[in-house]
Amino acid sequence: MMRRPSTEAIHGHEYRDRERGVFKVPIYQTAVYEYPDSCTGKPRLSDRGLDLKYSREENHTIRALERLLAKLEKGVDCLVFGSGMAAIAAAYFSKLSAGSRILLPLECYGTTQELAQNLSKFGIECILARSDTGEFLEKLEGGIALALVETITNPMVRVVDVREVAKRCRELDVPLIVDNTFSTPILYNPLEDNAWITLHSLTKYISGHNDVVGGAIIVGDEEDAKSLWNWRRKLGSIMSPFDAFLTIRGVATLEARFEKQSKNALEIAEFLEDHPKIERVYYPGLSSSPYKSTADSLFKRRLYGGVLSFKVRGGQREALEVLRGTELIKSSPSLGGVESLLTYPVWTAAKNMSREQMEMLEISENLLRLSAGLEDAEDLKEDLDKALSKI
Numbered sequence: 001m002m003r004r005p006s007t008e009a010i011h012g013h014e015y016r017d018r019e020r021g022v023f024k025v026p027i028y029q030t031a032v033y034e035y036p037d038s039c040t041g042k043p044r045l046s047d048r049g050l051d052l053k054y055s056r057e058e059n060h061t062i063r064a065l066e067r068l069l070a071k072l073e074k075g076v077d078c079l080v081f082g083s084g085m086a087a088i089a090a091a092y093f094s095k096l097s098a099g100s101r102i103l104l105p106l107e108c109y110g111t112t113q114e115l116a117q118n119l120s121k122f123g124i125e126c127i128l129a130r131s132d133t134g135e136f137l138e139k140l141e142g143g144i145a146l147a148l149v150e151t152i153t154n155p156m157v158r159v160v161d162v163r164e165v166a167k168r169c170r171e172l173d174v175p176l177i178v179d180n181t182f183s184t185p186i187l188y189n190p191l192e193d194n195a196w197i198t199l200h201s202l203t204k205y206i207s208g209h210n211d212v213v214g215g216a217i218i219v220g221d222e223e224d225a226k227s228l229w230n231w232r233r234k235l236g237s238i239m240s241p242f243d244a245f246l247t248i249r250g251v252a253t254l255e256a257r258f259e260k261q262s263k264n265a266l267e268i269a270e271f272l273e274d275h276p277k278i279e280r281v282y283y284p285g286l287s288s289s290p291y292k293s294t295a296d297s298l299f300k301r302r303l304y305g306g307v308l309s310f311k312v313r314g315g316q317r318e319a320l321e322v323l324r325g326t327e328l329i330k331s332s333p334s335l336g337g338v339e340s341l342l343t344y345p346v347w348t349a350a351k352n353m354s355r356e357q358m359e360m361l362e363i364s365e366n367l368l369r370l371s372a373g374l375e376d377a378e379d380l381k382e383d384l385d386k387a388l389s390k391i
């Protein structure tokens with residue numbers, strides 16, 4: 001039976017212990033499993049059909065989360081990791097070898113880029129291009145072994161026409177990783193557009209409470225699942241059962257949280273757009289945004305996520321005064337959790353960028369990024385207004 005995302009998010013783990021009457025997923029806090037018959041040397045099989053002997057490979061709590069995420073992202077299987085970066089590393093390992101070229105967005109998550117650039121010591125070349133422009137499609141033609149795009153970029157929240165990039169990747173036979181962290185399966189399912197894999201930092205919206213670090217890869221092909229499973233086993237980068245338990249708990253409320261965070265973000269974006277101390281607001285849900293039409297054609301719902309950026313009138317001094325001036329809103333680098341967080345992109349996302357790259361992406365010294373949490377929008381606006389009134 002085809003179930004809708006909010007139903008799937010609660011029931012999709014499929015765990016049910018009828019004998020004990022338990023339908024919540026327990027934490028299987030075990031490193032090892034007993035062999036059913038020590039004479040044969042043959043372990044039990046997991047529900048994936050693989051040896052169930054050691055939790056670096058398979059674990060029931062982790063498996064329940066994987067079933068859940070595979071359903072939400074409309075894949076055939078899912079693998080969860082100890083962080084988003086561990087998931088990215090496994091994807092790189094599975095597709096890259098000496099002489100390979102990887103194409104990444106200029107604006108992608110800094111550590112995703114840094115890891116690819118560090119692979120130059122193994123003879124791998126990292127090429128950068130703006131993923132919201134034709135330049136990315138052009139660079140795909142240059143013998144690329146692996147490409148990655150983020151559905152919504154950071155910090156400028158540009159919506160990328162992933163459908164078009166995925167189509168070109170298929171034509172050229174280039175495997176495409178879609179990092180769907182900022183948009184979540186509530187808005188978009190990249191595998192439906194033939195991405196090679198969908199990737200998440202579970203640390204953000206999916207676990208949703210700023211208390212878990214995790215990552216996931218969802219695949220549309222069993223063979224890819226096997227290959228990535230083997231890389232995860234060798235890299236030793238599986239998630240812990242407790243973090244999987246917390247993430248399952250988070251997923252149950254994903255849609256409700258994402259809706260409220262998106263509504264809060266839109267309300268704050270509209271408030272800031274009219275504020276005399278604000279130069280410009282960047283949010284794809286604003287009718288003034290050049291990315292709204294791409295968002296409306298790509299996304300399943302008229303929601304645009306909880307992240308927005310804005311430029312304060314003035315320069316670095318004024319932006320930092322706002323950063324230091326909020327009380328409710330914390331200055332902290334993550335996003336997607338229940339608490340609203342504010343960051344200064346010059347120190348975070350753009351830390352390793354050249355001046356020229358920052359200019360190309362319109363990242364300036366008066367820019368701030370806000371991840372709207374689940375607080376009351378009025379309280380958030382008042383907090384920002386108070387901080388802005390001090391400059």
Ligand SMILES: Cc1ncc(COP(=O)(O)O)c(C=O)c1O
Pocket residue numbers: 083084085086109112150154179181182200201202203213214215
């Ligand atoms: C879009 C995106 N992808 C991947 C990552 C890496 O995930 P993690 O921090 O869980 O390792 C991040 C982290 O901020 C991110 O923003």
